[in-house]
Amino acid sequence: xxxxxxxxxxxxxxxxxxxxxxxxxxxxxxxxxxxxxxxxxxxxxxxxxxxxxxxxxxxxxxxxxxxxxxxxxxxxxxxxxxxxxxxxxxxxxxxxxxxxxxxxxxxxxxxxxxxxxxxxxxxxxxxxxxxxxxxxxxxxxxxxxxxxxxxxxxxxxxxxxxxxxxxxxxxxxxxxxxxxxxxxxxxxxxxx
Numbered sequence: 464x465x466x467x468x469x470x471x472x473x474x475x476x477x478x479x480x481x482x483x484x485x486x487x488x489x490x491x492x493x494x495x496x497x498x499x500x501x502x503x504x505x506x507x508x509x510x511x512x513x514x515x516x517x518x519x520x521x522x523x524x525x526x527x528x529x530x531x532x533x534x535x536x537x538x539x540x541x542x543x544x545x546x547x548x549x550x551x552x553x554x555x556x557x558x559x560x561x562x563x564x565x566x567x568x569x570x571x572x573x574x575x576x577x578x579x580x581x582x583x584x585x586x587x588x589x590x591x592x593x594x595x596x597x598x599x600x601x602x603x604x605x606x607x608x609x610x611x612x613x614x615x616x617x618x619x620x621x622x623x624x625x626x627x628x629x630x631x632x633x634x635x636x637x638x639x640x641x642x643x644x645x646x647x648x649x650x651x652x653x654x655x
Contacts (some may be wrong), residue, residue, distance in 0.1 A: 471642055473494070473495030473496060473633070474492060474495050474497055474499055474540050474594055475494075475495070475540070475542065476498075476535065476538055476542040476544070478485075479492050479497070479542065481496075486502075487502065488500065488501060488502060488655075489501075489502060489546055490546075491545050492542055492544040492618075493587070494541040494542075494543060494544060495540070495542060496541075497538065500577075500579065501586050503575070504577070504598055505578055506588070506605060507511045507577055507605065509606055509646070509647065510603065510646040511530050511531070511548045511549060511636070512530065513645070514528075514537075514548075514549055514555075514573065514603065514646055515528040515594070516642070517639075517641045517646075518549065518551060518639065521637075521639050521640075522551065522637060522639075523637060524551060525553055525554055525555070526551055526552070526570060527552060527554040527562070528549055528550070528551050528581045529550055529552065529557060530546065530548060530549050531546060532547070532563065532564055533546055533562070533563035534547060534550060534563065534566060534568075534569065534652075535563055535564070535565045535566065536563045536566050536592070541646060541655075543591055544563070544572055545572075545573040545574055545588060545646070548573055548603075549571075550569050550572050551569065551570045551571035552569055556568050566592070566595035567595075567596065568596055568655070569597045569598075569637050570599060570637075571595075571597070571598065571599040571600070572588075572599070572600050573586060573601045573602075573603060574595050574600075574601075574602050574603070575604075576602060576603065576604045576606075577604065578651075579589055579651075585602055585612075588600070588619060589602070589614060592614075592616075592621075593616060593619065593620050593621045594619075596616065597609055598616045598636050599614065599635065599636050600614040600616075600621060601614065602614070602626070603646070605646075605647050608616045608627050608629075608644070609628060609643035609644055609645070609646060609647060610625055610626065610627045610643070611626050611631050611643060612624070612625045613625070613626070613631075613633055613634050626643065629643065
């Protein structure tokens, strides 16, 4: 086993792109700083899979939900690259088969809170995604009761509304509803 030499400086987007492929961890770039986190646990992955599936069934045909894709939030120095748990982008853009998306490609980004990601998901990414102009940002917390914070872009910042347990419904940026508990319990996602 060979040890990877870790960068000792802020990375450019080009240097980030040259990192070796490694599906055992999640790599993000925050203002040039490489952040490495473990892959999510089973319930987290179940919720991501189900949410993406329910989104796909309810989205207008021109939109598509994709899990676990790199998104360039800031391409200028110092760059920011995030990997939201689920994104919604145009099906036409996905059909182009890009290695990564850009913030302007997204209608929605969704993060599922994991141990160690709460502040990043609720504060840092919320600020980054709003500044990048992503119209919708949802933060899904899987602790009982399952909660979703819906953030809608308004005047350069997000206005937030939370739904705790039960059915989450929204009309922005598209009509959507899902039973929150069904995203984590065995047996499938309800509604849609």
